[in-house]
Amino acid sequence: MLSFNPGPSKLFGTVVDHLHEGLREQISSISHRSHQFRNLIAYTVSQLKEVLGVPSDYHVFFLGSATEAMERVIQNLVERHSYHLINGAFSQRFFDVSRELGKEPQCKRVVDGLGHDFETVEIPEGTELVCVTHCETSTGVMQPMGEIVRLRERYPDVLLALDAVSSVPFAPIDFSVVDALFFSVQKGFGLPAGLGVVIVSPRALDKARALDHKGVSIGSYHNFLHLEKQALHHQTPETPNVMAIYLLGKVCGDFLAEGLTVLRELTLEKERLLLQSSWPPFVRESRWRSPTVMVLDVGVHAPLLRENLLREGIVVGKGYGPHSDLHLRVGNFFAHDLVDMERLVDSLKR
Numbered sequence: 001m002l003s004f005n006p007g008p009s010k011l012f013g014t015v016v017d018h019l020h021e022g023l024r025e026q027i028s029s030i031s032h033r034s035h036q037f038r039n040l041i042a043y044t045v046s047q048l049k050e051v052l053g054v055p056s057d058y059h060v061f062f063l064g065s066a067t068e069a070m071e072r073v074i075q076n077l078v079e080r081h082s083y084h085l086i087n088g089a090f091s092q093r094f095f096d097v098s099r100e101l102g103k104e105p106q107c108k109r110v111v112d113g114l115g116h117d118f119e120t121v122e123i124p125e126g127t128e129l130v131c132v133t134h135c136e137t138s139t140g141v142m143q144p145m146g147e148i149v150r151l152r153e154r155y156p157d158v159l160l161a162l163d164a165v166s167s168v169p170f171a172p173i174d175f176s177v178v179d180a181l182f183f184s185v186q187k188g189f190g191l192p193a194g195l196g197v198v199i200v201s202p203r204a205l206d207k208a209r210a211l212d213h214k215g216v217s218i219g220s221y222h223n224f225l226h227l228e229k230q231a232l233h234h235q236t237p238e239t240p241n242v243m244a245i246y247l248l249g250k251v252c253g254d255f256l257a258e259g260l261t262v263l264r265e266l267t268l269e270k271e272r273l274l275l276q277s278s279w280p281p282f283v284r285e286s287r288w289r290s291p292t293v294m295v296l297d298v299g300v301h302a303p304l305l306r307e308n309l310l311r312e313g314i315v316v317g318k319g320y321g322p323h324s325d326l327h328l329r330v331g332n333f334f335a336h337d338l339v340d341m342e343r344l345v346d347s348l349k350r
């Protein structure tokens with residue numbers, strides 16, 4: 001079975017071997033207070049920081065999922081006002097989390113298939129945190145990093161959170177404008193689900209400290225202050241998914257060995273291939289079209305196409321929500337080889 005489901009996606013090629021090796025080394029039985037565990041965390045954090053280009057004064061925290069990260073980010077960085085740029089189901093989820101936590105979120109919405117024009121976005125007075133979904137996995141829209149940089153330049157005092165679940169490690173990140181970036185590992189990293197990562201700036205930690213001093217609840221075991229205290233010793237507050245943390249370090253090492261430039265170029269080459277499949281992309285404006293989550297606007301043909309692909313052993317994602325039977329969603333990640341994409345495109349043409 002060849003999976004192009006955006007998430008969970010196809011595993012990166014080396015993962016099965018790393019998993020066997022991890023089991024042989026009895027990774028799952030080591031104490032999370034041991035020296036061996038601290039080395040393992042330190043290795044994963046250093047490899048991940050190198051892959052994503054994370055500044056040395058930023059912290060990497062391990063959580064359960066990206067959805068959990070949304071909750072932690074809101075709890076730790078917002079007393080009342082978050083502002084959400086919504087363009088699909090995942091950015092909507094981020095907004096809902098803020099409301100469900102009793103905050104007073106505001107938002108700007110654009111219709112599915114469009115991105116936000118950051119040059120014209122006005123952020124209301126009193127906003128503490130702007131929430132941006134880098135790649136909206138439900139529609140295939142990616143917001144260009146350069147525009148996020150310019151938005152932040154207009155509002156230098158507002159914190160910025162970036163949901164980068166389906167954009168990293170493909171999309172380069174400018175951390176100088178990001179205070180909290182989060183992702184889970186089952187999409188762009190090609191790993192089994194069950195691990196979320198949030199990377200936070202010194203400013204974000206200052207904000208969490210200020211809220212805590214003020215008596216605002218920032219959560220319990222996974223608040224940023226507990227996570228920071230443990231991370232300084234390469235530890236975690238709870239017994240974590242150590243196998244997942246181990247695998248993340250290993251695949252990051254593989255990405256670095258293959259070369260990020262090579263892997264990124266390959267992603268763009270696969271994107272060009274799929275765009276030649278004769279089905280139009282849902283995102284009409286190329287500046288907003290994500291190379292990593294490609295949504296094809298196949299109209300009423302979607303169910304039949306999916307069925308035909310399935311018969312050839314190829315799985316693609318359904319459209320999201322209202323587009324369920326009108327779109328095909330194709331994950332184009334480092335785990336997918338050129339021959340995988342050629343197989344998909346050949347089948348789509350037939």
Ligand SMILES: *Cc1c(COP(=O)(O)O)cnc(C)c1O
Pocket residue numbers: 007065066067068090133135136137163164165166184185187196
């Ligand atoms: C998949 C996804 C999430 C949710 O990730 P989980 O690991 O299932 O919590 C959040 N945001 C985006 C953009 C996603 O693609």
